[in-house]
Amino acid sequence: xxxxxxxxxxxxxxxxxxxxxxxxxxxxxxxxxxxxxxxxxxxxxxxxxxxxxxxxxxxxxxxxxxxxxxxxxxxxxxxxxxxxxxxxxxxxxxxxxxxxxxxxxxxxxxxxxxxxxxxxxxxxxxxxxxxxxxxxxxxxxxxxxxxxxxxxxxxxxxxxxxxxxxxxxxxxxxxxxxxxxxxxxxxxxxxxxxxxxxxxxxxxxxxxxxxxxxxxxxxxxxxxxxxxxxxxxxxxxxxxxxxxxxxxxxxxxxxxxxxxxxxxxxxxxxxxxxxxxxxxxxxxxxxxxxxxxxxxxxxxxxxxxxxxxxxxxxxxxxxxxxxxxxxxxxxxxxxxxxxxxxxxxxxxxxxxxxxxxxxxxxxxxxxxxxxxxxxxxxxxxxxxxxxxxxxxxxxxxxxxxxxxxxxxxxxxxxxxxxxxxxxxxxxxx
Amino acid sequence: xxxxxxxxxxxxxxxxxxxxxxxxxxxxxxxxxxxxxxxxxxxxxxxxxxxxxxxxxxxxxxxxxxxxxxxxxxxxxxxxxxxxxxxxxxxxxxxxxxxxxxxxxxxxxxxxxxxxxxxxxxxxxxxxxx
Numbered sequence: 153x154x155x156x157x158x159x160x161x162x163x164x165x166x167x168x169x170x171x172x173x174x175x176x177x178x179x180x181x182x183x184x185x186x187x188x189x190x191x192x193x194x195x196x197x198x199x200x201x202x203x204x205x206x207x208x209x210x211x212x213x214x215x216x217x218x219x220x221x222x223x224x225x226x227x228x229x230x231x232x233x234x235x236x237x238x239x240x241x242x243x244x245x246x247x248x249x250x251x252x253x254x255x256x257x258x259x260x261x262x263x264x265x266x267x268x269x270x271x272x273x274x275x276x277x278x279x280x281x282x283x284x285x286x287x288x289x290x291x292x293x294x295x296x297x298x299x300x301x302x303x304x305x306x307x308x309x310x311x312x313x314x315x316x317x318x319x320x321x322x323x324x325x326x327x328x329x330x331x332x333x334x335x336x337x338x339x340x341x342x343x344x345x346x347x348x349x350x351x352x353x354x355x356x357x358x359x360x361x362x363x364x365x366x367x368x369x370x371x372x373x374x375x376x377x378x379x380x381x382x383x384x385x386x387x388x389x390x391x392x393x394x395x396x397x398x399x400x401x402x403x404x405x406x407x408x409x410x411x412x413x414x415x416x417x418x419x420x421x422x423x424x425x426x427x428x429x430x431x432x433x434x435x436x437x438x439x440x441x442x443x444x445x446x447x448x449x450x451x452x453x454x455x456x457x458x459x460x461x462x463x464x465x466x467x468x469x470x471x472x473x474x475x476x477x478x479x480x481x482x483x484x485x486x487x488x489x490x491x492x493x494x495x496x497x498x499x500x501x502x503x504x505x506x507x508x509x510x511x512x513x514x515x516x517x518x519x520x521x522x523x524x525x526x527x528x529x530x531x532x533x534x535x536x537x538x539x540x541x542x543x544x545x546x547x548x549x550x551x552x553x554x555x556x557x558x559x560x561x562x563x564x565x566x567x568x569x570x571x572x573x574x575x576x577x578x579x580x581x
Numbered sequence: 582x583x584x585x586x587x588x589x590x591x592x593x594x595x596x597x598x599x600x601x602x603x604x605x606x607x608x609x610x611x612x613x614x615x616x617x618x619x620x621x622x623x624x625x626x627x628x629x630x631x632x633x634x635x636x637x638x639x640x641x642x643x644x645x646x647x648x649x650x651x652x653x654x655x656x657x658x659x660x661x662x663x664x665x666x667x668x669x670x671x672x673x674x675x676x677x678x679x680x681x682x683x684x685x686x687x688x689x690x691x692x693x694x695x696x697x698x699x700x701x702x703x704x705x706x707x708x709x710x711x
Contacts, residue, residue, distance in 0.1 A: 166599075167599065170599060170602060170603050170606065173603070173606040173607065174602070174606055176609075177606055177609050264588045264591075267592060268588070268591050268592070268595070271591075271592060271595040271596060271599060272595055273595060273598045273599060273602060276599060276602060277602075491587070491588065491591060492587055497587075497590070497591065500591075500595075501594075504598060
């Protein structure tokens, strides 16, 4: 056991420590918002304060606000009121999520994807410095998926324990959605997979799909009922504006995917006609349509069901109408699983260089002067980078779209190489 | 002969990057408040009399201080040839792995009477606003 997991434990401990060290170096605006939210929840949660009427900067499920309440209460009890302690506590829990994801990847996809995920610098920066919650959401999603696949195995062996596994999977998926809605469309993917592969009985799959949505929407209902500071109408309106109609500020409609949509449909028509669609108006309509179409195409040809989860995460990022730094963490599981595709390596490289010089995780700008590292006589630049090229999240999303298309073509059995050879032959003769 | 697999490239590249990140992060813990001048050069391109290494002079003036104002008055000032003073200094205090790496900063300045301020403000837990 030690021989098998020894290197993993050593590497995981070192990476864990590095993330905590990064957390003690600095923080950004998002951390200030979370600290403010946690203090607000600590002061008002037990007397019925809802995060949605407390601040407009909270755009996710309620479970995270409950976790921030618990965190702030514990830190308050320990008289740790400073930003460093808060950041370290957040990173501690997020780092556990990353380690668990790594272990699950080892179990499901092998040692190499596990180590790639563990060691990749994008996770290190997004967890250690930017400290966003994506890792926890994806960890819970992966745990849910592991239970689902186990239930499938038990079902095929006519073992009745599969029902308990299925229920646990649905509950964990709902919990994940209650934190952040990254996996909001995953139950639909499962429905599509059931249509093609007949996973369980239709009644069971429908129940499986309904449970996470019931939890997700039910939690908002709880918030509306719980809020003693405002009327139900005000809380409902805040939830509608800050969560369901939240469009990522100025980032919405400027992603590579949105730009591709604009190549075919002018922005005027998107704003005039498609914005009228309730809940999924504007570019969100194209995002949902493309995501579900991609899911249907992939599922039609997919032989190994367990790949569905990483493919979903990849598609969620690739077809997103808005891009923020923390979204770069969403497809990392897919990049680790499909590491043999060179595009994954390009994604990691571009994301790392972007995060070290970008807006919100601009860790290199913490340095007060250009740094040169000299290690045993070997000299190289450190931070800030003096590269002349500029990488944006739009470039990174473009590569993820390319990977999504590449994987779809592979799964469908369509290879671009024979087609390329025919084109070249056509030119030569 | 060792066959290099794609996974080796991943793990090698990632490990190297994490080592660099680790050094960068640890450097913040080694940010001291005492200047150590590594090198200082004065360059007056139009006057061969005022040119060269002034490290010992600047070192004598600044080593051990937190803030140091360096003034190097030029005897021959030519508007077409502003002199420049280049100072390289480190704020790195002793640490268990100091022998393993070295970090330094530098600044160049071009004015007539060369004035420069170098400092070692110490470690700051900073916020980057965006």
